[in-house]
Amino acid sequence: MRIAEGEKPAAKDARRVQRIGLSLPVKIEGKDSRAESWEEITRLKDISAFGAGFTLRRPVKRGRLILLTLPMPRKMRCFDYLEAQYRIWAIVRRCIKAEGRADAGKYFIGAAFIGRVPPKSYLEDPSMIYEIADRGGDDGMWQITAAESEPVEDHLPSEDRRHSRYDIPINVSVEVIDAEGHLIKREETVTENISLSGAAVFSSIEIEIGAFIRISCPQYNTSIKAVVRGKRLGPDGIPRLHIEFIDSFFPLEGIDS
Numbered sequence: 001m002r003i004a005e006g007e008k009p010a011a012k013d014a015r016r017v018q019r020i021g022l023s024l025p026v027k028i029e030g031k032d033s034r035a036e037s038w039e040e041i042t043r044l045k046d047i048s049a050f051g052a053g054f055t056l057r058r059p060v061k062r063g064r065l066i067l068l069t070l071p072m073p074r075k076m077r078c079f080d081y082l083e084a085q086y087r088i089w090a091i092v093r094r095c096i097k098a099e100g101r102a103d104a105g106k107y108f109i110g111a112a113f114i115g116r117v118p119p120k121s122y123l124e125d126p127s128m129i130y131e132i133a134d135r136g137g138d139d140g141m142w143q144i145t146a147a148e149s150e151p152v153e154d155h156l157p158s159e160d161r162r163h164s165r166y167d168i169p170i171n172v173s174v175e176v177i178d179a180e181g182h183l184i185k186r187e188e189t190v191t192e193n194i195s196l197s198g199a200a201v202f203s204s205i206e207i208e209i210g211a212f213i214r215i216s217c218p219q220y221n222t223s224i225k226a227v228v229r230g231k232r233l234g235p236d237g238i239p240r241l242h243i244e245f246i247d248s249f250f251p252l253e254g255i256d257s
Helices: 011-017 120-124
Strands: 025-031 037-048 051-056 065-070 086-097 107-115 130-135 142-146 171-177 183-194 198-202 212-217 222-233 239-245
Touching (some): 025 051, 065 107, 198 222
Antiparallel strands (some): 051 107, 065 086, 086 107, 222 239
């Protein structure tokens, strides 16, 4: 059932849309690249037929796709009513640092369900970023499309926007690591710009897109695993790496207000 803007849902549909506080166990699976995947067992904070909230030990970029597996109540399902476990794909809509002593060091994730299978483009490139296009179809699942590189987000609350980039130089070490996490090479450099979830750094290291590196910064007392998402040569002739932090946010709380 598709609900027009300003139209109140029917009572049955309203119950399915309403978020319910259920502390069910859930397995979250994601990919940082075609070769690198991760999973984490956590518990729900709340859930509806069309989305869920939970915490993870790692941040997940807004617009990234993840797979949830959980013993969801059958009356809230849109398919697989007889299966013990409900497997459903979702798009991350919110990722913020969790508050409270019990969730210290974790991130609160808000996800919207998109259906039984991911789009073909995800299978070709799991690092793609998507955005909500519509909610349609008989099952009411959210429809998604590939996100623009610079989406307009002025209409969104601050916590739901992509992280702001700051054109500030920060001294960092770019450390190339192998599959076991061992150091291969290191380069001392500075950032061209940076946000909580990524950065552009000046770098002459020869490295492939999709390779994993570690960014270390004594100034902020941090060391973060990252993946190379792009490379470019600037108008000044200096090469840059565009990277995404994947196991924590960069600690820019004093700047990103």
